Amino acid sequence: MDDYDEPITDEVFRECPKFRVLLLGKTGAGKTSLIKRAFNVNNIQESNLEPGVCNISDEIVSEENSHFIAHDSQGFEPGESKNFEIVKAFIAQRQAQPALKDQLHAIWHCIPVPHAGGRIFETGDENFHKFMVSIRIPVIVVFTQYDRLYNQIALKTDRAQVAEMNDAQIEQFLDNKTKEMFKGFVKDLREINPKLRCTPVSNVDRYCETYSEVISMTSNLVRDHVAKTAWYAAAVSQRADVDLKIEASIELGMKRYWRKLSTSNHFDGMTLRFCFEQIQREVIDVWNFNDVDKILTSNGFMAMILRLVYDLSTPSPSNAVLGSSQELDKIKDVLDALTGNPVAESTPPDPVKIGLLNWLSGVYQKKTLSPSTLCTLMGFIVDLTMTLERLFWNAFRKGVHSLTMHEVQTAYGEYYRSDERARVHQEIRNYAASRGHKPKGPDDAEIEVKRLIGTYRLVESRQPQWDVVSSNLEEREADCWANCRII
Secondary structure: OHHHOOOHHHHHHHHOOOEEEEEEOOOOOOHHHHHHHHHOOOOOEOOOOOOOOOOOOOOEEEOOEEEEEEEEEOOOOOOOOHHHHHHHHHHHHHHOOOOHHHOOOEEEEEEEOOOOOOOOOOHHHHHHHHHHHHOOOOEEEEEEOHHHHHHHHHHHOOHHHHOOOOHHHHHHHHHHHHHHHHHHHHHHHHOOOOOOEEEEOOOOHHHOOHHHHHHHHHHHHHHHHOOHHHHHHHHHHOOOOHHHHHHHHHHHHHHOOOOOOOOOOOOOOOEHHHHHHHHHHHHHHHHOOOOOOOOOOOHHHHHHHHHHHHHHHOOOHHHHOOOOOHHHHHHHHHHHHHOOOOOOOOOOOOHHHHHHHHHHHOEOOHHHOOHHHHHHHHHHHHHHHHHHHHHHHHHHHHOOOOOOHHHHHHHHHHHHOOHHHHHHHHHHHHHHHHHOOOOOOOOOHHHHHHHHHHHHOOHHHHOOOOOOOOOOHHHHHHHHOOOOOOO
């Protein structure tokens, strides 16, 4: 069994445990906010907290997220070349490192959105991006304070243009104008470097999704130009892009435990509990929640997921329904007993606990794998992923940095009661029934798992509910600059 104890995530983390990123930009450009939003941390550890002073070699880390390292560099001042040479030397030094974990994986160049007619780049910025044309390190120009651009346009908008519009139409009108002006910035930058990638961000709630675009753009470039393992590190470290979490979870799962799910050599001869534990750990490793109390690796959380899938453990779902929430305690008691924790004996013996114990102690036999075993493994992967997605969105909306049992129970309860769960389980049963007791063709169970996740995800949750915006332009003008936040 020792050959199976190490998850694939441990292998990945040995090669590249942390995503390493360099941030460029002047003081007040939004570098600290970008770190905190991208990696969802409150506190970062810096060797020098004096404003405007930094050492590019220092590693900026956080106890709340152990999977990233940031380096900070001051911006390029007009007529000053010293920092430009420091940055070039640092990049060269990191490029020369033999180990992927010590190399630089990406660069975020933070530039505050300029005022209308203002200069986007200083000469030093332009020289840097010309220099980076020949360097295979992804560079993303991150325009911070994007809300200020929106506010500038709102202030200059003629009331007559929006007099006949309702709130939603005004909002759309101003958004379109903002996007048009931003495209102009990007066009100007592409004249310096045609391959330059740019994206805006803002700390204002209505633009909270902009940080996921930074992550998406970065991860795609890292995958294409750095290394696949660095892409995994980026996916694990970030806490802004739920799509990337799911994509990385699927890709890592298919490297070993999800592949050939109905004829798995990795699971052959192992108990069902062991199979569940291996899948759970790998998936949770990728999501990388700040789980100080280790809720997601506890028997309590495992009990929640097992309760979700238990109806798939028999041919008839009505024979395996764990109805009341008290049944969670029974599942946890069984798990505690299996992991060596003392549990009070029930008198007389509880038939539910006996059934659960027999189920979890059952052995995966690939030559005689039953449809119900295949169903529970498929259901476990999908249900775990769906629950974690809901947990991500709930934490994201509320600005939760450290998980509590309340958020976990809420996400579990939402999925347990959802129509999606019922449909997922029915489709899993249909798939297993179509295969019969013995595989009749290629083992494509992992493909079906991937399809189910893609079909029943909470894609509508990508659209957070923004506050209603007033259609009174005078009120809008008065609030514009008051609502700006300097990132």
